[in-house]
Amino acid sequence: MGRQSVTLDAGVAAILGESETRQRRRTMTAKEKYDAERVKASYDCPRWLRDAVKDAASARGTSASQMATLLLAWALAELKHGSDGLRDLLWDAKQPRPDALRIEYDLKIPDSLHHIVTGNGTD
Amino acid sequence: MYTLAIVNQKGGVGKTTTAVTLAHGLARAGARVLLVDLDAQGNVADSLGMDKQGDLYDLLVNGGTSTRITTRSGLRVVLSDKTTVQAKQIVMGKAFSEYALQKALGALNDGYVCDFAILDVAPGVDVLQIGALVAADGFIIPVALDHLAVVGAADALASFASLREMQLGGQFLGVLPTFWERTTSESHAQLVALAHQFGRWVWPPVPKDTKVREAPAHGQTLWEYAPDCRALRGVEFAGGHQGGYTSVLARFKEALRG
Numbered sequence: 519m520g521r522q523s524v525t526l527d528a529g530v531a532a533i534l535g536e537s538e539t540r541q542r543r544r545t546m547t548a549k550e551k552y553d554a555e556r557v558k559a560s561y562d563c564p565r566w567l568r569d570a571v572k573d574a575a576s577a578r579g580t581s582a583s584q585m586a587t588l589l590l591a592w593a594l595a596e597l598k599h600g601s602d603g604l605r606d607l608l609w610d611a612k613q614p615r616p617d618a619l620r621i622e623y624d625l626k627i628p629d630s631l632h633h634i635v636t637g638n639g640t641d
Numbered sequence: 642m643y644t645l646a647i648v649n650q651k652g653g654v655g656k657t658t659t660a661v662t663l664a665h666g667l668a669r670a671g672a673r674v675l676l677v678d679l680d681a682q683g684n685v686a687d688s689l690g691m692d693k694q695g696d697l698y699d700l701l702v703n704g705g706t707s708t709r710i711t712t713r714s715g716l717r718v719v720l721s722d723k724t725t726v727q728a729k730q731i732v733m734g735k736a737f738s739e740y741a742l743q744k745a746l747g748a749l750n751d752g753y754v755c756d757f758a759i760l761d762v763a764p765g766v767d768v769l770q771i772g773a774l775v776a777a778d779g780f781i782i783p784v785a786l787d788h789l790a791v792v793g794a795a796d797a798l799a800s801f802a803s804l805r806e807m808q809l810g811g812q813f814l815g816v817l818p819t820f821w822e823r824t825t826s827e828s829h830a831q832l833v834a835l836a837h838q839f840g841r842w843v844w845p846p847v848p849k850d851t852k853v854r855e856a857p858a859h860g861q862t863l864w865e866y867a868p869d870c871r872a873l874r875g876v877e878f879a880g881g882h883q884g885g886y887t888s889v890l891a892r893f894k895e896a897l898r899g
Binding site: 524525526527529530532533534536537538540541544 | 824843
C-alpha cells in the first residue's frame with residue numbers, strides 16, 4: 519500500500535513494516551534469502567593477506583569472500599572464548615597511536631604470522 | 642465521568658472482551674469504573690463469573706439507580722439478560738428514546754461517582770446502540786481482522802458520522818483491530834486495508850489468543866486468568882512489545898489527554 523501518503527500510528531507502522539518484510543522473505547529464493555542476510559564490509563589489509571585468502575579459497579573451491587568470512591568468524595569465536603594465543607597476539611600487535619583521535623592503538627600483524635601465512639615474509 | 646462506548650454493528654469482533662478488559666484494567670489502575678452491558682446475551686456477567694441479571698431493564702424501565710458490586714476493587718456493573726430485549730421495545734416507544742440511556746446513566750452517576758463508564762454495546766443498529774453513542778464521550782470500534790469485518794468497519798463509522806452531523810454522539814477515538822495473527826498473510830492484508838481506510842485512527846492490534854476464549858469459561862478477566870498472555874501484553878517485537886490491551890489502555894489514556 520502507499521503508506522507514504524497515509525499517516526499511521528507508530529506501533530501500527532512498525533507492525534506493518536515487520537509483516538511486509540516477513541511476507542517478502544517468504545517469496546524469496548534461497549539465493550535471495552542468503553544474499554539478504556549479508557552486507558558488504560570493507561576492511562583495509564595488506565596485499566599479501568588478500569592474496570593468501572584468495573589462494574586458500576581457490577584451493578578449497580570457494581569464494582574469497584566466503585573464506586574470509588569463515589576465518590573471521592572462527593577468529594572472533596576464539597577471541598570470545600579467551601584463546602591464549604590470540605590474547606598474546608593482540609598484546610604483541612599493539613602499537614600506540616597517540617596522534618589518532620578515534621583509536622588508541624594500531625594493530626600490526628607480527629612478522630611471525632606473516633611468515634606462516636605467506637611462507638616467505640615479503641610484502 | 643467519562644463514558645466510553647465499545648461499538649460495532651457486527652458481532653463476534655471482540656466488543657465484550659474489549660469492554661471487560663478495559664474496564665477491569667482501568668479499575669486495577671485505581672479508577673472507579675462502571676461497566677454497562679447493553680447486550681441481551683448478557684456476556685459481561687459470564688466474563689466476570691456472575692449470574693445474568695436484568696439490571697439494565699431496571700435502569701431503563703423502572704428508573705432504578707443501583708449498580709452491582711463485583712469482587713474486583715473499583716469495578717461495578719450493570720448487567721443484562723433477556724429482559725433487555727423488552728427494555729429496548731419499551732424505550733423505543735418513548736419520546737426522545739435516544740436520550741434514555743444518557744439520562745439513566747446520569748441518574749446512576751448521582752448515586753455512584755465513577756471515573757469511567759464503559760458501555761458494551763450489542764451488535765446491530767437499534768435504540769440502545771444509538772443511545773450508547775449519544776451517551777458516550779468517546780467510542781472505539783473493535784474490528785476483527787477478517788475481510789467481512791474490515792469491509793463493515795467503514796459502514797459502522799459512516800453511521801456514527803451521521804450522528805455527529807446531528808451534533809449527537811461522542812468522539813471517535815479509533816479502530817481497534819482484534820484477532821490479529823502476526824504470521825498470516827490474510828491478517829496482514831486486512832490490517833493494511835484498515836490502515837489504508839482509517840490511517841492514524843487504527844490502534845495497534847490485539848493478537849489472537851486462546852486465553853481470550855478460556856478466561857470467560859473460568860469467570861475471570863484476562864488480567865486475572867492470564868496476566869502475561871499475548872492479548873494483554875502484545876507480541877514481542879524489536880526488543881519491546883506491540884499491540885495488546887496493555888497498549889490499548891495506554892492509548893486510551895493518551896486519547897483522553899488530548
